[in-house]
Amino acid sequence: MSIFNSEVELGKFLGSADIISEAYRAISETISTYELHNTRSGINVLAFNCSPDYTARYLEGEFDLVSSExxxxxxxxxxxANSSFSINKAAANLFQRLAHNLKDLEKKHINTSLVITGTGLGGYLAILSTLRLHHAIDLEESNGSRKTKRPICITFGSPLVGDASLQRAIAERPQWRISFLNVVAKKDPVASFFSSDTPYKPFGTFLYCVESGGHAAFEDxxxxxxxxxxxKLSNAGSLQLYVYRNVLRLIRRRMLYFRDYELGESNLLRAGITLQLLEIDVLDDISKFKTVATSYIIYSSPSKPLTVTSYLHTF
Incomplete structure (x- = not known):
């Protein structure tokens, strides 16, 4: 993802990427818990689903963090450096049930291009399967193999999966960290189930989108x-499962242009962040956090780009 000069450019690229729609199409065509598909472009896609009943239990608060130990x-x-971490109990339970069968499937595709994807809690399975395949590839490469190919993980509406120790363990391996893309719709209550008031921490790139087709990428x-x-504010009290098909179709039609908005902002960094927040219709809501965000503020400096959190203190 580092080939892009800004998150605005990254958002434009991701919004036009065919593989995102192809990954979701594979999920839609998956009847069992997981199935392997081949896209129109010849890429293998391992897609995961999770039953609505299991997701409903999750939304009712049945599952919490458990120790990896x-x-x-x-x-x-x-x-x-990060010998233990905490992970969502639902993710651990789901993966334990399928771990043996998935391992055989992962081994078959260690040398081929593979996209691993899932929606909702199925995204948990996609994330953990991707992490294990990365680990297997690390072992192969340490033994001299040059044939392996790193997987890409695309989730749709998957909640945050683990704590800060898990985030740090993944950040230690840059090739792991850059392989995750999380597509999140504003109206998806499952995706925003965990936020800053919980121990959960994100990793990878997040592509946020709204019903108008607006979309923006965030890496900070x-x-x-x-x-x-x-x-999460706009989804309070909602337990409705979200279908991404329509919003994915709409973001393909829409590109980000500064000229679409009258920003009134000469600072390009601030203008870029304003554009991102306008695109996904959260600028007003984000502004409300100006007084509560100080506990985890990150100020911009010559060595650190301006982020949304530091942006809040520049109004």
Missing amino acids: TIQVLDFISTE QDSILLVLDAM
Whole structure:
């Protein structure tokens, strides 16, 4: 993702990427818990689904964080610096049930281009399967293999999966961290179930989108949480499962242009952030957090780009 000069450019690129729509089409065509598909462009897609009943139980608060030390099947994520972490219990339970079968499937595609995807809690399975395949590739490459290909993970409306220790363990391996794209619609209550008032932390790139087709990409982790906060406000009390088909169709029709808005802003960094927040209709909600965001503010400096959190203190 570092080939882009800004998150605005990244958002434009992602909004036009065919593989996002193809990944969601694969999910829509998946009848069982997981299935392997081949896209029109010849890329293999491993798609995960999760039953509405299980998701409903999740939304009612049945599941919480559990320690990785009690879940042996997740030992491939730990590092020396982050030997333990906490992960959502639903994610751990789902992955434990399928771990053996998935491992065989992952091995078959260690040398092929593979997109791993899932919607809602199915995104949990996609994330953990991607992480384990990265670990397997690390082992192959440490033994001299040059044939392996890194997977890409695209989730749709998947809630945050783990705590700060999990975030740091993934950040230790740059090739792991850059392979995750999380597509989140503003009206999706599952995606914004966890935000800044919980121990959960994000990783990867988030592509936020709204019903008008507006969309914007965010990579700064604190900014991701603030946008989740704003989206959670509009979903208060809702338990409706969200279908991404229509919003994905609309974002393909819409591109981000500064001339679409009268920003009244000469500072290009501030203008870029304003544009991002306008695109996903959270600018007013984000502004409300100006007084509560100070506990995790990150100020901009020559060595650190301006982020949404630092932007709040420049009004």
